[in-house]
Amino acid sequence: MDELTLDEAMEDLGAAEEFLEYFGIAYEPAVVQVNRLHILQRFHDYLARAGELSEIEGVRRVVYTTLLQQAYQDFVKSDAQTEKVFKVFHMHEPKTHFVPLSSITVNKAHAA
Numbered sequence: 087m088d089e090l091t092l093d094e095a096m097e098d099l100g101a102a103e104e105f106l107e108y109f110g111i112a113y114e115p116a117v118v119q120v121n122r123l124h125i126l127q128r129f130h131d132y133l134a135r136a137g138e139l140s141e142i143e144g145v146r147r148v149v150y151t152t153l154l155q156q157a158y159q160d161f162v163k164s165d166a167q168t169e170k171v172f173k174v175f176h177m178h179e180p181k182t183h184f185v186p187l188s189s190i191t192v193n194k195a196h197a198a
Contacts, residue, residue: 092143092150102126106158109151113158121161128157 090098099105102122106113118125132153139146 092147096150105129105154109147109154111151111155111158114162117158117162125154125157125161128160129154132157 095108099108102118102125103113103115105126106118133150136149136153139149
């Protein structure tokens with residue numbers, strides 16, 4: 087895979103282990119085994135937040151490596167339930183709503 091461009095390699099990589107190995111990031115197999123989808127989703131989220139990246143492949147490679155390392159470290163230091171990468175982890179959180187005082191009215195028919 088060394089002869090591929092960065093864009094070609096990114097299309098060919100699939101498993102979290104493949105990404106980590108391609109970018110030369112040391113990892114604990116046990117951490118990746120439990121969190122592989124969470125790591126890849128967090129990496130995707132970080133890339134989306136990074137916005138437009140340089141067209142220079144070397145610069146993009148450094149950015150990708152840094153963001154993947156950060157995504158992996160998130161799950162070394164924490165766990166999937168705490169990090170809440172996927173929507174399913176947000177489904178049962180309490181919801182708060184703001185009701186301005188000016189919108190509260192009294193129905194006089196039921197007030198008596």
